[in-house]
Amino acid sequence: MTPAALPADWPFKAQSSLVSTGRQRFWVIDTGPPEHSGDTPALLLLHGTGASGHSFARTIPGLAQHYRTITPDLPGHGCSAKGFAGRLGLDAMAQDLWTLCDTLQVQPQAIIGHSAGAAIGLRMAELRPVPQVIGLNAALGEFDGAAAFLFPILARGLATLPFAASAITAFFGRPGTVDRILAGTGSPLDAEGRARYLTLVRDPDHVTGTLGMMAEWRLQGLLNRLPQTATKVTLIASEGDRAVPAQVSIDAAKRIPGAKLHLLPKLGHLAHEETEDGLSALILKVLAQNGSPETPPRT
Template sequence: MDPRELPATWPFRLQARRLRAGPHDWWVAELGSPDAPAVLMLHGLGASGHSFRRTAPGLAQHFRLIIPDLPGQGCTRCGAVDRLSLNRIAEDLWMLCESLGAAPRAILGHSAGAAIALQMALLRPVPRVVGLNAAVGAFEGPAGLLFPVLARGLAALPFVPRTVSTLMGSEARVRDLLDGTGSKVDDETVALYVRLVRDPDHVAGALGMMARWNLDPLLARLPGLSSDVVLIAARDDRTVPPRVSHAVATRLVRGRVIDVEGGHIVHEERADGLAGLLLEALQFSSDSPKIN
């Protein structure tokens, strides 16, 4: 999306700017005091930084929040499609942090953003990682074989993004997609996603990321991760079942799970964006008792 065409009411429109770092032209919002501990916030596949619009106000009182749109999604222009793999996105996000003069004390990621957060923590030390409905489980059965092939095929066809935008960009279709995640959201939330889905460049970026998505190297290295990790799992999530977070936590040296009510985008269901719970998670101590 072109940020110049965003309405003034678009979340973080006034706090965001363009920044060239590494291969990408990032669209990144910053909230909170520049002297506060930095927290990098990463949205999930097919979303944008807007998804933290209800979460950020409560956290910005305590942290310097850095909220980028991921490469090719939202308003961030992807500079090289071969940089859309999990590891390379993590590398490029570290370049973004360097350009901002930030060394995140914590990385908060939703869904695929949580997998990227864990990958970043494997590349450089990060004291805390918080994953919200973390998409860190491999696809099971035939889907594990068919999904990557299908995604690569779709991403290679230049007409697909525009076709998807046309077919799926109605309010009714988008509402059905969001309802299918187990979340019950308001009209404002639906309207924001309608704008994203109607943008072929955004769809192309999401498909490009899907086509290169491979969790196997990350999952193999998780037992060696030294970061404190808090995984928040919503009980009604139909996209990433809670058992995924519980299974991953058993592979982590310092992993915890907190179960909550809600669906996949529970932080967009809640009026406070789960800010209170996330604030506790971001201040997580390794000496705290295990939460199940």
């Protein structure tokens, strides 16, 4: 998808731009307090598989009152869909996101990751020090049984088939189908939220990138290393999540030294898209409790 193809009312379109890191280009929402400078503490927000930076549309305003917020479309997704072939696995994505941070001259005070974005955030924290990682319905579990073997193979096969993405967009790119998929996560969303996902599902480049990420996704190494995690970690999980059950975060928190756990009743997988403030008040509270300034220091 090109930025020009985004609807005029796409979240934070005016605060976004294509950032070249040399071999790739990321579409990045970059916003913060009025007249923020290079000294303003920064947060990196990472969405989940199949979404885009728009996922944090309700979260960003609350956080951007106090922090510079950097919210890229992940490699292969949204307007960052092209140029990442062969670099859609966990390690490569973490490396390329650090390259983006270097290009922007940003050292995140914290990484806030939703679903697969939380796994990427933890991998980034293994590569370089990050004060803390906050996972929202973090996808920190492998597939079970035959799915562990078949799912990547199926995704890889689809990703290499000509016209596969076009066929998927034609099959799934219908309002009723997208509505059912979202409802199946425990987060039905409002009409505006559903329309944004419909826009993504109808874009063949986005679908191709999403399939590529699924095909290259390998999590077991990270899961094995959870007990060696050195950064502060907080996992926020929704008890109504049908995509990544809260038990995944409960189990992961037990394996991460010093991890904190917050359980949210009723909300689903896209809790930050359901709540009015996008969970920004809770995130700010966690940041303050873990030693990050809720309001950046004045110089």
